[in-house]
Amino acid sequence: MNRLIERDQLIEEWLYEAAKISKKSFEQTISVEEKTTRTDLVTNIDKKIEQFFIEKISTYFPGERVLGEESSKYPFTDLKGTVWIIDPIDGTLNFVKQKSDFAIMIGIYENGIGYLGYVYDVMRDELYSAAKNQGAYLNGEQLERVEDIPLREGLVAISHRLMTNENSDEARRIGRASSGVRMIGSAGLETTRVATGKLVAYIGASLAPWDIAAGKIIAEELGLIYTQLNGEIIDMLCHNKTVVATPSAHKEIIKNFK
Amino acid sequence: MNRLIERDQLIEEWLYEAAKISKKSFEQTISVEEKTTRTDLVTNIDKKIEQFFIEKISTYFPGERVLGEESSKYPFTDLKGTVWIIDPIDGTLNFVKQKSDFAIMIGIYENGIGYLGYVYDVMRDELYSAAKNQGAYLNGEQLERVEDIPLREGLVAISHRLMTNENSDEARRIGRASSGVRMIGSAGLETTRVATGKLVAYIGASLAPWDIAAGKIIAEELGLIYTQLNGEIIDMLCHNKTVVATPSAHKEIIKNFK
Structure with a gap:
């Protein structure tokens, strides 16, 4: 447990330092x-932040592997041992065009099981974190388990690609069945809005492991369901169509995509 | 001019007081x-804030008319004289479901011409304001005129209704032609994001005068174009399909809807 706290403190320091960059x-x-x-x-900043994490990890935790968005030189075929899954800037389009609504994300997996997750909403200074079986936190305050609100009574985030495709019938049907669609353009921020009950679901068109890893740990600690859009479990070695939602909204959404 | 400054100071005080409510x-x-x-x-809060403004206006500016979202007892057939156009909470769904991403908005029109506009993003404490021919401001700092970025290079906000309708081909085509779609669910906040260059356009499905009045004054002071979706001027006495955009993006968007 002491080792976990020590690791947690180090990661938080690194996240704040990365945010400054x-x-x-x-x-x-x-x-x-x-x-x-x-x-x-x-951007050069995505690369710089990822490099910053890689150096820290190799110094403090030599031998642990890093799966990062920008490090294509690290192809993975398994998740054996301890693996850091890193998105240096989630929502790069927002980072470039809006200078807001982006996140820095770290998930740590042990033999494929998530045990530490961090989503840092830099411009709002909101750090979401979770440790497996120990709850989820926002800036150190424990978050309550999410209420099981149905799709009809909640807002839902849907990815740009699913909403604007020629073939977007299901996505639009789900939008109409909800209270309203919101689109932020950062998987991490959309997931944390579900985690705080502001949205009842977030549907991603094609998320990579680094888009999923951290948020999934946080969401699951709060009673949310995070799967592929057809209801199958997430494959952390490839891209996935995803849904993270309250149990009720999840059931209703995957029914539409089966 | 002194009377304008006095009016501006009063309105800002009222907005901060309404935000507290x-x-x-x-x-x-x-x-x-x-x-x-x-x-x-x-909500009861929309009504309470609108009533608060109506009382202030009738005390300080007796004889001036108020067109408010919740006061259906004020039907208007013209905009003669001084008219206050008020949205006590723009983005009520967000206010209820997210406790963020809503705005309090006031536009003042003189014989149909906008001369003072305010959009207050309560949870970010960002007050956008403008006076005709005197520029637009964010928390007192003058905003720069917006760069004329084309649709292809910018993010665009599109209303829920246009994106999720059965008949949403044009909206989705515009989404694909842009860098990405974002949906906030508050006409005021979407307009101020265009005003600060974070979005290149915002398209509204059916906006009422109180959704448009304040943001239009701010947008026009910064060189943006605010019209109906078919390119015609806004009719401030009824609901409009709208677009506010950079000149280039505006041209491209209305071409799709003509």
Whole structure:
């Protein structure tokens, strides 16, 4: 347990330091590159923050592996041992275009089981964290388990890709069945809004392990269900269509996608 | 000019006082009623804040008319004289479900011409204001004119109704032509995000005068274009399909809806 607290304190320090790097960048010109498409961006700041974490981890926890969004030189075929799953900036488009609504995220998995998760909403200074079986926290205050609100009575976040595709019938039907659709553009922030009861569900079109890892641990500690959109468990080694929701909303949503 | 400054100071005081009413309500149970549909809500707090403004205005500016969201006893057929157009809580669904992402809005029109506009983002403590031909401000700091970014390079907010309708082809096409869709669920906050360059456009499905009045004055002071979705000027006496955008994005969007 002492080792867990020590690890937790170190990670929080690193997150605050990484946040400073991200905020400081607003004073400079950020260098932006397109990855797979013109809306899949990476900046020098994403890379700098990921490198910062990799160096810290290799110094303090040598031998533990890092699966990071920007480190394509780390391809993974299993999650054996301790694996750090890192998104240096979740919501890079928001980071570039809005200078807000982005998060820094770390999930730590032991042989595939999540045991520590962190989503840091930098511009609101809101640090969401969770340890397996020990609850979830916002800036150190324990969060209450989420009320099981049905889809009809709640707001739902749906990813841009699902909502705007030619073939978006299911997504739009779910939108109409809810109280309203909200779109933030950061899987981490959308997941933490479900975790605090502001949304009843978040549906992602194609999330990578680093988009999922941290938020899933936090969500599950609060009684939420986080699966693939067809109801199957998340595969942490590839991209997934996802849904995280209250139990009632989850049941209703996966029914639409089966 | 002195009278304008005096009026501005009074309004700012009232807005901060109204914000306190809205925040204080989070400690109590808010009473929620459905208006036209289950997602068109009004709370006792909307009504209380509107009543607060009506009393202040009748005391300080007797004879000036008030067009308020919740005062259906004030039907208007013209905008002669000085008219206060008030939305006590813009984004009532967010207010109820998220306790954030709502705004208090006041626009003052003289014979149909907007001359003072206020959008107060309560939970972020961000007060956007503008006076005709005198620029727009955020918490007293003058805002820069918005850069003319094209649709392709910017994020765009689109209303829930347009995105989720059966017949949402144009909205989704615009979404795909942009960098990404964001949906906040408050016309005021979506407009001020365009005003600060975080979005290039906001498209509203059916906005009332109180959803439009304040934001339009702020947007126009910064070089943005605010019209109906078919390009015609806004009719401040009825509901409008709307677009507020940079000049380039505006041109591209109305082309799709003509």
